[in-house]
Structure formats: C-alpha cells, structure tokens
Amino acid sequence: xxxxxxxxxxxxxxxxxxxVRHIKSTHEFDRMMKKHSTQTGLPVxxxxxxxxxxPCRMIAPxxxxxxxxxxxxxxxxxxxxxxxxxxxxxxxxxSLPTFKFFLGGKKVNEFSGAGEGQxxxxxxxxxxxxxxxxxxxxxxxxxxxxxxxxxxxxxxxxAKVYNSCVDKVKGDNPDKxxxxxxxxxxxKSLKKKYGDxxxxxxxxxxxxxxxxxxGGAAPDGGNTKQxxxxxxxxxxxxxxxLATKEQLMIEIEKRLDAERDAQVEDExxxxxxxxxxxxxxxxxxRVTIIGGGPAGLSAAIYAARAGLRPxxxxxxxxxxxxxxxxxxxxxxxxxxVTGPAVVSLMRQQAVAYGAIFEAETVIEIxxxxxxxxxxxxxxxxxxxxxIVATGAESNWLNVKGEYEMRGGxxxxxxxxxxxMYRGKHVLVVGGGDTAMEDALxxxxxxxxxTVIHRRDSFRASKVMAQRVIEHPSINxxxxxxxxxxxxxxxxxxDATEDGENVDLDAPVSKVVSGAVLKDVDTGEETTIExxxxxxxxxxxPSTSFLEGVVEFNPDSAGYVLxxxxxxxxxxxxxxxxxxxxxxxxxxxxTSAGSGAAAALDAERWLSEExxxxxxxxxxxEMLAELMADVGxxxxxxxxxxxxxxxxxxxxxxxxAEL
Numbered sequence: 208x209x210x211x212x213x214x215x216x217x218x219x220x221x222x223x224x225x226x227v228r229h230i231k232s233t234h235e236f237d238r239m240m241k242k243h244s245t246q247t248g249l250p251v252x253x254x255x256x257x258x259x260x261x262p263c264r265m266i267a268p269x270x271x272x273x274x275x276x277x278x279x280x281x282x283x284x285x286x287x288x289x290x291x292x293x294x295x296x297x298x299x300x301x302s303l304p305t306f307k308f309f310l311g312g313k314k315v316n317e318f319s320g321a322g323e324g325q326x327x328x329x330x331x332x333x334x335x336x337x338x339x340x341x342x343x344x345x346x347x348x349x350x351x352x353x354x355x356x357x358x359x360x361x362x363x364x365x366a367k368v369y370n371s372c373v374d375k376v377k378g379d380n381p382d383k384x385x386x387x388x389x390x391x392x393x394x395k396s397l398k399k400k401y402g403d404x405x406x407x408x409x410x411x412x413x414x415x416x417x418x419x420x421x422g423g424a425a426p427d428g429g430n431t432k433q434x435x436x437x438x439x440x441x442x443x444x445x446x447x448x449l450a451t452k453e454q455l456m457i458e459i460e461k462r463l464d465a466e467r468d469a470q471v472e473d474e475x476x477x478x479x480x481x482x483x484x485x486x487x488x489x490x491x492x493r494v495t496i497i498g499g500g501p502a503g504l505s506a507a508i509y510a511a512r513a514g515l516r517p518x519x520x521x522x523x524x525x526x527x528x529x530x531x532x533x534x535x536x537x538x539x540x541x542x543x544v545t546g547p548a549v550v551s552l553m554r555q556q557a558v559a560y561g562a563i564f565e566a567e568t569v570i571e572i573x574x575x576x577x578x579x580x581x582x583x584x585x586x587x588x589x590x591x592x593x594i595v596a597t598g599a600e601s602n603w604l605n606v607k608g609e610y611e612m613r614g615g616x617x618x619x620x621x622x623x624x625x626x627m628y629r630g631k632h633v634l635v636v637g638g639g640d641t642a643m644e645d646a647l648x649x650x651x652x653x654x655x656x657t658v659i660h661r662r663d664s665f666r667a668s669k670v671m672a673q674r675v676i677e678h679p680s681i682n683x684x685x686x687x688x689x690x691x692x693x694x695x696x697x698x699x700x701d702a703t704e705d706g707e708n709v710d711l712d713a714p715v716s717k718v719v720s721g722a723v724l725k726d727v728d729t730g731e732e733t734t735i736e737x738x739x740x741x742x743x744x745x746x747x748p749s750t751s752f753l754e755g756v757v758e759f760n761p762d763s764a765g766y767v768l769x770x771x772x773x774x775x776x777x778x779x780x781x782x783x784x785x786x787x788x789x790x791x792x793x794x795x796x797t798s799a800g801s802g803a804a805a806a807l808d809a810e811r812w813l814s815e816e817x818x819x820x821x822x823x824x825x826x827x828e829m830l831a832e833l834m835a836d837v838g839x840x841x842x843x844x845x846x847x848x849x850x851x852x853x854x855x856x857x858x859x860x861x862x863a864e865l
Contacts, residue, residue, distance in 0.1 A: 226274045227254075228284045233293050236286070243282055244312035244379045248341050248411035250333040251309040254285045255300045258547070260623035262321035263304045268566045269323050273330060280334050289626060299697060301718060301739075302614035303623045308333045310340070311378040311387070319614030323584075340387040343410035344372065344394065349385075352397070352405035368393075386410050485518050485565040490822040491578035491589040492518050494809050497569050498596030501528055501795045502785025504553035505802030506594045506809075511560035513810050514820075518588060519557065520565045520581065528795050537668075538796050549795075569597075572756050574778055591818045592809045594774075595753065595767065595783040596802055599746030599793075604636065608692030608719075609742075616719025616739040617692060621645035624739070630654050631738030634722055636689050638662060642743035643671035649741065650680045657682045657735070659689050661727055684724060690732065691723040692740055748787045757781060763790035774805040775812070782809050 230236045243249045254270050256263040274283035288295040288303065298307060298314070308316040308329050315336065316329045346369050353360040372385035372393050380386065385393065390407065398404035494510050496503050499521030510517040528535070528546040535541050535549055558564075567583035578589040601619035603609060609617055618624040621635070621644070629652045635645050638660040649656045658675060663685050665672040675681050694717035721736045748765040758777040760766040767776055767783040774782040784801035786793050813819070 226278060226283065227271050228282070230284055230286050230291065230294075233291065236284075236291075236294060239282070239284070240309060240312050241379065244310075245381065246411070247282075248311075248337060249280070249282050250315075250337045251282045251284060252330055252333070253307045253309065254283070255288050255295060255298070255303065255305040255307070256285055257288050257303050257623060257626070260303045260620065262620070262623065266304055266321040266323070266326070269326065273327060277330060277334065281330060281337075295627070301616055301624070301627050302618055303620075303627075305614070310337055313378055339391065341410050342386065342390050342394075342407045344369075344385040344390040344405060344407050346385075348405050348407070356397075356401045384410070485520075485563045485586075485588070487586070488822065490825070491591055492516075493590070493813060493818065493820065494518070494592045494594060494806070495520060495579075495581050495588055495590040496594045496596060497521065497581070498598055498785065498787075499554070499564075500550070500596065500598045500785065500798065501553065502598070502798040502802035502805075503594070503596035504550070504557050505799040506596060506784060506806040507557040507562040507802075508553070508560060509803045509806035510594075510809065511557055511562040513806070514561075515806075515810065515813070517562050517594075517806075518565055518590070519562055520567055520569055520583060520588065535795070537794070546795075569752055571752055572781070574756055574781070579780060591780060591816075592813060593781045594802075594805045594809055595750070595776075595781065595787055596785045596798075596805070597749040597787055598798075599748045599786040601742065602745045602747055604689060604742055604744065606689060606691055608694055609740075612692060612694050612717055612719055615694065615697065615717055617742070618739065619742050621648045621741050621743075625649045625741075626652055628653055628739045632657070632736065633739045633741065634659055634689070634735070634737045635741045635743060636660075637743035637745070638665045638667060639743070639745065640667045640671050641745070643667045643675050645741050645743045646675050646681050647671075647678065650678055653680070655680050655682065657684060657737070659684050659687050659724065661686065661688050686727045687724050688727055689722050689740070690725045692719060693721040693723065693734070694718060695720040746786065746793075750787050757783075760788075760790065766790045774801060774808045780812065780816075782812075 228239075230239070240251060243251055254263075254266075256267070258264075270283065270285075274281075277283075286294055288300060294300075302319040304321060305319045306317060306326060306329070307314055310333055315333055318325050318329065346366075349369055350362065350365050353365050369385055372389050373380070373383050375389045376384070376386055387410070394404040394407060494515045494517040496506050496510070496517050496519045499519060503519060503521060507517050507519050528550050534543055535546055538549070541549060554564075565583065565586065565588065567585060569581055569583055571582040572593060573580040573582065578591050579593055581588040581590060581593060603619070616628075625633075625645075625648055628649075631653055632655045633649050633653045634657050635642050635649065636659045637645075638658075642658060642660075643665070646656050646658050656678075658681060660683065665675070667675075676683065697718045719737060719739055721734055722740060723732055723734055725732050748767070750759070750765055750767060753759075753767065756778065758768045760768045767788045769776060769783060769788050774784050774788070776783055782805040784805040785798035789797060789801065
C-alpha cells in the first residue's frame with residue numbers, strides 16, 4: 208500500500224512539471240539540446256519572445272495548447288530575448304516572436320510572427336521527421352543481411368558500407384552508429400537491389416528516468432539502446448576520492464544541472480493566464496465582448512458589475528496599449544506605468560467582477576438567427592448582445608522590400624523588436640504620437656534614430672514632438688518619404704549549422720541594410736544605411752469580419768457607423784466602441800469611455816427586450832415546480848400539531864424552571 212502511494216506521489220510530481228520550459232541560461236539550453244539529440248531524439252521547438260511584445264502574448268496560449276497536444280512527441284521551450292542576448296544573437300533573432308525548430312541539434316525550420324497555422328504546420332513536420340529518423344541499423348544486422356543476400360561480401364566490405372553510413376550522419380553521434388535518415392536511405396537502396404532490406408531497430412526508446420540517473424530531469428526523457436547497456440557499478444555513484452580534477456569538474460557540473468532540473472518542478476506554469484475561461488453552456492450568453500484592449504476591458508468591467516457575466520473573446524492580453532513601451536502619461540490616475548501593465552490591471556479588475564475569457568479570434572458574426580452566433584476558429588458562442596471593440600491594425604507602406612523583410616528588420620512594433628538592434632542605426636517612418644513613442648523607445652538602445660516624415664511638422668502632440676526634436680540621438684528628415692527598403696543576405700548563422708542542413712525555404716533570407724529616401728519637393732533620392740525600419744503611419748480598424756453585417760461610416764472607410772451619440776449599430780443587439788467607430792480621437796482613455804458606454808447601452812437594450820438570465824430563470828422554475836410537487840399533498844404543515852401540541856418554546860420552558 209505504501210509503495211502504491213509513493214508511486215502515485217511520484218507521478219503527481221512528474222505531472223506537475225511545466226509543459227513549456229523557460230530557459231534560464233545558455234548552458235541550460237545547450238545541455239537540453241544535447242540531451243534531446245543524443246538521448247531522446249525528440250524535436251525541440253523554441254519560442255523566442257519578450258514580455259513587452261503584444262504578438263508574443265497573443266501566441267503564448269496557442270503555443271502552450273500545442274505543447275499539451277504534442278506532449279511526448281516534442282519538447283517546447285521559451286527563451287526571453289531580453290534576458291538571453293547570447294542565444295538571440297547566436298540564432299539571428301531579429302523579430303518577435305520567432306519560432307525555431309531543432310532536430311538532432313540542428314535547426315530545420317523557422318518563422319517569425321504570431322501565426323498559429325505556421326506553428327502547427329512546422330511542428331507536425333518536425334515531429335514526422337523525428338519519427339522517420341528514429342531508426343538504427345546495427346552492424347550485426349548488416350552482417351547477417353549480407354550473409355543471406357550476398358555471401359561474397361567479406362566482413363571488411365560490410366564494415367566499409369557501415370562506416371560509410373556512419374560518416375554521413377550529421378550532428379551528435381558519439382557512438383559512431385548508422386542512424387537516422389542515412390540509415391533509412393541505406394536500407395532503401397539495399398531493398399531496391401536485393402528485394403528486401405536489413406532489419407532495423409528504434410534508436411530512441413522512451414523510458415521513465417529515475418532520480419539517480421537523470422537528476423530529476425523532465426519526464427520527456429528517453430534513452431538509447433547502446434546507453435542502456437552501460438553501467439557505472441552496483442551503486443551507480445562515482446568514486447570521487449579516486450577521480451581526477453576533470454572528472455570532479457564534470458560531476459560538479461552534473462549536480463548543478465540536476466539542481467536546475469529540480470527547480471523546474473516549482474516553476475510557475477502561467478496557469479493564471481488561462482483561468483476564468485469560457486466553457487460552452489446550454490443557455491446563450493447575455494453579452495459577448497470582442498476585443499481585449501481598453502475599450503473591450505472597460506466594457507467587460509461595467510457589464511460584469513451589472514451582473515451580466517460577459518464573455519470577452521480576445522487573446523489574453525491585447526490592444527494597441529499592449530505595445531506601448533513608454534510610460535502612459537495621458538491617462539488620469541496612472542503615473543509611471545507602462546501600457547502592458549495597464550492592460551493587465553484592467554483584465555484583473557474585469558475577472559474580479561465575474562468576466563470570463565475565450566482566448567480566440569473572431570472570424571464571423573451570424574445575425575441571421577437569434578441568439579446571435581459569434582464564430583471563432585474553434586468555437587461558436589450564442590449570445591443576445593455583442594460589443595465590438597477589436598481596435599485597429601498597423602498600416603504598412605507597401606514599398607519594395609517591405610513585405611519580403613518583415614521579420615528581418617522591418618517591423619511595426621518598436622517595443623517588441625527594438626532591443627534586437629542595440630547599437631545600430633534605425634529608421635522610424637511616421638509623424639504621429641505612435642512614431643514619436645517608437646523613436647523615444649528605440650533611442651534608449653540604438654546608436655541613432657532617424658525619423659522620416661513627409662511633411663514639415665509633426666501631427667503628434669506638442670510634448671511628444673518636442674521630446675523627439677530635442678533628443679540628441681534622434682534626427683529628423685522633413686518632407687521626405689521612404690520609397691524602397693534595401694536588404695542583404697543574412698550573415699547570422701546558427702552556431703550549430705554545418706552548411707549542409709540549411710533550410711533553403713526559410714521565410715527570412717534577407718535582412719535590412721538600408722533604405723532609399725525621396726525628397727517630396729525636389730524628387731531627389733538618397734540612400735541611407737540602417738539596420739531596421741519601423742513603420743508607424745497609423746492604423747486601420749479591425750472590422751473585416753463585420754462586412755455585410757453592420758453599416759460602415761461612409762466618410763471614414765472601415766469604421767463602424769453608430770446610431771447618433773450612442774454605441775448602437777445598424778443591427779439591434781450589436782454595439783461598437785473604441786477605435787472601430789472612433790475616427791477622430793483614437794485615444795486609450797476615449798476608448799475606455801466608449802467601452803463603458805457600450806456596456807450601459809447593451810444593459811438597457813437587454814432590459815428593453817426582456818432578455819434576462821435564462822439559466823437562473825430556468826433553475827427558479829425547476830425549484831418552483833419541485834416545491835409545488837412537495838406541497839401538493841398538504842396545503843400547510845404545522846410542526847406543533849404534528850407533535851401533538853405539547854411542545855413549548857424556549858421562553859416558556861425557561862419561565863417554568865425559574
């Protein structure tokens with residue numbers, strides 16, 4: 208019995224380990240890569256991220272969800288580029304988030320951006336490749352095979368064939384084995400020549416690592432057949448008093464690694480981010496809010512406090528405010544606090560009052576039926592009212608070289624990618640507050656910043672514009688436009704690359720090296736060298752999923768048309784707030800205010816339509832029916848009469864005794 212409880216406790220500890228591991232040092236990363244290339248054969252998917260990167264936060268729950276789905280088939284890790292500069296530089300990370308896929312210690316694929324489709328596709332590809340290459344052709348099997356198929360082959364001839372296979376194996380192969388894709392090709396060629404091929408074995412077989420062997424390593428471990436035959440003696444412990452200095456250093460390093468592995472058990476698994484999630488119900492929701500910025504979260508707070516239990520459909524953290532790297536200075540009551548911190552507090556406040564979240568992207572709203580159906584990539588939410596607060600997306604220049612080098616030096620988020628270009632000269636295109644903020648953020652780390660603006664004065668607020676003009680590291684090119692972005696072949700090669708395993712279809716093949724600028728008055732063109740170009744020329748409302756559903760503002764393309772001064776749209780039950788309907792102010796505080804107004808309008812509309820809490824009403828009806836059934840046998844029940852009328856109250860009993 209005690210043994211069973213002990214085994215259950217050990218299993219619980221193992222399962223408590225985080226499904227996504229956060230790398231804390233370069234040594235830990237290298238050791239992990241070596242382990243999975245020589246002991247488990249599992250592919251490693253690495254997410255290079257930053258806490259201040261909005262797209263990084265958007266893809267984080269998807270990355271974790273995928274890690275859970277692929278548990279035991281791949282290893283998922285995260286690398287904070289702000290803390291791990293060496294790894295970021297080694298692998299040429301130039302944009303966030305960046306995902307790199309490793310197999311056998313070699314990079315086999317990569318891409319930049321928050322694309323769930325690419326992430327799933329590349330993950331499945333590397334897993335399939337790892338399963339295909341998990342094969343070993345033992346020497347004895349090859350000898351036996353030739354003995355049956357071609358007796359004229361001597362042992363030396365067979366050894367030459369085997370050694371040729373070993374020499375072609377790339378990556379870590381300390382035991383000089385014929386393994387992987389090379390072994391598969393050899394078997395295929397022999398099968399073609401002789402009709403069938405030699406028998407193979409799996410190179411890696413999953414095993415449960417014991418604390419003594421693995422030092423508390425994560426349960427994704429495995430072992431090779433050749434390693435399982437090795438032994439260190441009966442006790443398995445090294446004889447340290449007989450060890451050399453080098454052996455002692457190796458043992459110390461191993462024990463330090465074991466301590467780090469043990470600490471992994473206690474790491475926070477970011478579960479709080481996924482708490483208070485929406486689950487399907489038999490009853491429609493009263494209010495569904497689409498968007499997780501200031502407008503959406505403000506609407507969520509007001510709706511939650513009104514008892515409407517709103518569902519917020521958005522990534523865990525979102526909105527343009529999420530990407531604001533400088534302090535928020537124009538929001539009353541907030542001082543010395545960044546945009547991501549403000550969004551985080553708004554979300555916590557909404558959760559505290561009862562809001563629930565669905566970390567998805569809305570692709571369609573169906574108003575042909577009632578309740579309204581809000582469709583995402585993985586779910587359909589039935590709801591009586593919808594509040595649209597999806598904000599806006601960044602605009603692009605649409606010049607030559609811009610699309611090709613996104614992720615290679617072209618970006619729209621200085622907070623996300625700025626620190627990648629530490630000590631380099633960078634450009635910022637734009638003249639509004641966003642461009643000013645980006646320039647000031649980049650000036651902290653870049654050697655110099657040049658702001659490109661097509662007019663002779665900024666349209667940004669006076670305070671922000673003055674800071675940029677007076678900053679010693681920022682230059683301004685007035686009356687100038689950027690007409691082309693120049694690039695060069697990337698010279699940042701992975702430290703583990705050998706030149707023969709390079710993915711020729713990698714999305715990022717060129718990086719920014721300069722730009723062509725054009726004077727709007729004279730038409731003269733000049734070339735300027737730079738390491739990155741940050742585009743900050745405004746935003747377009749994210750309302751494409753509403754086309755054909757609601758009316759749009761004829762004077763402001765892409766903006767939803769509200770009815771009068773309210774947040775009501777042309778469709779009853781749909782309300783809009785924030786940047787989707789505000790083409791004039793577009794500020795965080797005005798978005799938050801319109802979000803509150805949308806929640807109030809939605810609450811009043813629900814009352815006018817008589818749409819309440821159907822689940823609570825159903826429960827009340829069921830309880831009433833149950834009570835009616837119980838009371839049907841007798842109209843009244845008197846406990847005193849039931850007991851013969853001889854019971855006295857406490858007051859009378861005490862009086863009698865006194």
